[in-house]
Amino acid sequence: MIPSSLTERLRHLRLRLDDPGRRPLPAVTVETGPTVRGWVFRLALLVLTPLLLFTAAGRTPDVPLGVTGTIALLATGLLVVRPTPATAGGVIVVAAVLFWGFTTEPFDPWALVVALLAHLLARTTWWAAHVPPDGHTELAALRTGWRRDATVLGATGLLGALALLASGTTTTTAVLLAALGLVGIALLALATGRPSRDDGPS
Incomplete structure (x- = not known):
């Protein structure tokens, strides 16, 4: 006859194994880049x-x-x-x-x-x-998201270069360069075709 204490221990062990929240966690190996x-x-x-x-x-x-x-x-x-x-x-x-x-x-x-x-x-x-x-x-x-950041930085730098070039030119040329810069930024923004990035809570 099995002692009652041993029976109780076996019952607790079975309940522990049946309950996923009480099972011992497995060893996990994680490799990072x-x-x-x-x-x-x-x-x-x-x-x-x-x-x-x-x-x-x-x-x-x-x-x-x-x-x-x-x-x-x-x-x-x-x-x-x-x-x-x-x-x-x-x-x-x-x-x-x-x-x-x-x-x-x-x-x-x-x-x-x-x-x-x-x-x-x-x-x-x-x-x-x-x-x-x-x-x-x-x-x-x-x-992650480097293409979008590169688009922002590249477009800003391009527009700045165009503005510096236009600073010593006539008004017509300056307007033309500014329009080309804005059109380029708009095309780059539309080309992504992805929803805005969520950087998460601060």
Whole structure:
């Protein structure tokens, strides 16, 4: 006759095996491709943030260099410590104020260079917010959506080059170059044919 304690143990073992939530987890081996450490994104922010702000302020002679340096130092420290989309947006707004807030000159084609740097800053901040400094992310994940980012950056750079070329030409030629640039951007945007990318919650 089987003792009652042994019977009870066998019953518990059978219930445990029948319940998927109580079964022991199997050993799983995961292989990853080449990765990038999280601190690399913060290092990139150390370069991109002052580059963006100094590029924006450099086109406005009324902004003292010391003021720009102080703003760049504070903004860089804030982004590295707290890399969130809201913080990146605030830095981009500051760059726009430095670029346009102190002058009444006509449109400066260098604004498109500032816009290109701002896009790079926003994308880098998103990754820095989602990958801790001691974490890793695969290069394959970084390449997700690269065609769309390349379209934005390439089209912005192309439009900036056209604007720089048109800055010393007649009005008719400038209008023609601007129209060609806008048509090119529209065609690139329509050629993707995909829904907008969801970068997820911040």
